[in-house]
Amino acid sequence: MMLAVWRGQEREASELIEAISGEAIARGVVRLVSLAAYASSVLYNGLGQHAAACDAARRALEANRWVRVPYRA
Numbered sequence: 001m002m003l004a005v006w007r008g009q010e011r012e013a014s015e016l017i018e019a020i021s022g023e024a025i026a027r028g029v030v031r032l033v034s035l036a037a038y039a040s041s042v043l044y045n046g047l048g049q050h051a052a053a054c055d056a057a058r059r060a061l062e063a064n065r066w067v068r069v070p071y072r073a
Contacts, residue, residue: 010043013039034060038057040053040056
């Protein structure tokens with residue numbers, strides 16, 4: 001997914017993002033939902049679609065809002 005995003009392969013990346021996001025939502029894997037939204041943000045930013053990139057970045061942050069990560073020093 002990320003490789004297609006970084007390469008700017010819009011169609012392939014979008015298909016992968018949608019498939020991964022749908023599966024992650026179905027399984028309740030919040031971090032993967034967030035990663036898919038982040039990937040959308042990177043893709044849209046690279047394509048010059050900045051409003052869509054901003055919306056996707058917000059979705060990525062919202063998905064992670066309830067995830068607790070233990071702090072390790």
